[in-house]
Amino acid sequence: MLAFRRLSWSPVELASRTAKSLSGVINFASGSPDPSLVPVREMVEIFAEVASEYGAQAFTYPGAGGLVELVRELRGYSERVLGITVGGEGELVVVSGAQHGIKLLSQLLIGPGDLVFTEDPSFWEAVDPMRFQGAVIRGVAVDRDGLDTWALEDRLRRGYRPRLVYVIPTCHNPCGYIMSPERRKHLLELAESYGFQIIEDDPYRPIAENPPQSLKNMDRSGSVIYVSSMSKVLAPGLRIGFVILSREIAEELSKLEQHDFSTATPIQLLVARALRRGLVDSLLPRLRRIYYEKIKILRESLEKHFPGSYTDIRCGFFTTLRIGTDSDRHLAKAIESGVIYVPAREFYIEEKPNDAARISISTVKPEEIEEGVIRLKKSLRPA
């Protein structure tokens, strides 16, 4: 019998599959952006425009590191929208979504036995590629001001030497927290003192109102690798993300990406044109307004029906709710009651609470949010 590596299914993928076959169920499981905010018509127009302009060239092999057209536009976008100054040439690498970027970085930076600290809980899909590379993942407490950098410092003082610290400091997945400027500063000081690298996973920044400055932009010691994506602002099915990092690692990342060679050329051209035309920038005010409206309704509904049991969502799509019973086992009953969530036990690193559920407002309609919370509450009543 042939030996091969075994992996686990993502809890998000499992819940998404279930959600797909359901109708009339309020979907708190999806991490996709709101479909009503995807500019379908404009993308069709741009695709035709790009194909007519580039001809067969729009369908040829992409080449390493991303098309120059797209790299140029993403640099502008980073500076204009994300407030991140991209240094010299070659410091921005196009990848097939932030997920792909994190996987490649894991391959490049992590070897068996390397210690990685993450927020606890953290995003399962980002952590799993690091585990696959043999990383020892340890969780550090997180609260509404983000990663508890004092708890991290305590571990460092006790002799722990991480290779990497992976964080989602702005609109944390699955908690919705925002890391405070003070803690950001502290984390950067620790990185410099103890010589570890930080991966800043930051896809929600463009839909956050006045977020604190990114770690990347505060970084003076070259400790931060920045990962972002067009998934939350244009469409996740395009699979376009980007990584901003030192030129030296960027070159290795581009070479490693050649093993996948996975980012479709016409889509790179499409996104470049969408950025150049101002389509993305013009969408942002509406995206922010709608997501914040939904967050507000979710918070009010949870405060009414589950007071004290949810993480204090400040931006992004997610909160983590403790439902008081095994969230894996309860899922079937919740679906029967017309609501679906992602069981979130596997998002936790150290102690894994059975009753955690990730609740997302991304695709659900504003007027369905409270109804979803009520259905979930009802489903939990003893029969």
Place this chain on the structure above:
Amino acid sequence: MLAFRRLSWSPVELASRTAKSLSGVINFASGSPDPSLVPVREMVEIFAEVASEYGAQAFTYPGAGGLVELVRELRGYSERVLGITVGGEGELVVVSGAQHGIKLLSQLLIGPGDLVFTEDPSFWEAVDPMRFQGAVIRGVAVDRDGLDTWALEDRLRRGYRPRLVYVIPTCHNPCGYIMSPERRKHLLELAESYGFQIIEDDPYRPIAENPPQSLKNMDRSGSVIYVSSMSKVLAPGLRIGFVILSREIAEELSKLEQHDFSTATPIQLLVARALRRGLVDSLLPRLRRIYYEKIKILRESLEKHFPGSYTDIRCGFFTTLRIGTDSDRHLAKAIESGVIYVPAREFYIEEKPNDAARISISTVKPEEIEEGVIRLKKSLRPA
């Protein structure tokens, strides 16, 4: 200073970059399909059709293993065009091009120190991901009838125990060879006797005239993993490939692919529709006619100007020519003379001949082929 893995640039990527900035140079370096054969207009139509039918759903996250619409069409295509019977559900996995499939398989199947046999020479881009996983790569001789399975058997008898044998049996890259049916049978017997897995990399089958049956279809012991692509028949920039393998490994491959999550949803729908409409099938006779015409001209030109110095190209895009001088160093002079190739030293595994050049007919026009060969010949004359 941060430690990270170092990689090499692909010789194909390096030559492609050089070729991009040149004009008036006959391009024997590109492995892209002929741009005049890419159905741009039809793809634009289909993109619009799919977007109007699926709406925002065409731009959402793809989900694991490939969209059901595309998996269904690729199963039909495999049976109808490639002559490969796909077994049960879940045995065909969509990937972002054959390259991506090979990289994922390397991650799944290969650990440090594992022995992998390949044809010598072999396709650099497929071998590099295996090396990255720590494989020990050993080359086995190849001739116009493909991998020398007797040489392989000799190694096996001497105690070598490969984890994998990686082959491009039909229209070999970079030699243009076709493995004979007898050797295919022999290789499968060896796989069964000695318990190794075969990766059959087979992107050129659809453009080959009456190729021998695939290893996959002759396989009775579950030894073969089949990798193919839409790059040579529709367009390489779409980044759509597929892997056919046992359900058990397929499931792990799908999970691992979730770490990349890289195959764009609208493109998956586009390719599914192109297959359903019969667009791909209708292109094939013309593709075959044109590529064979170009192969014929190339063989005649090489026979006239470089008799006895090239591999006997039978199908696909490539032959390997020995130019009698260091092909890396000579490249600048060749370009000055108006022709570019890929220095092929790094395609070799054991002894690496300095004077090997990979010559491709894929994008060059039929009427330019002999001129390109003449330019190359002239560039080699002592000044």
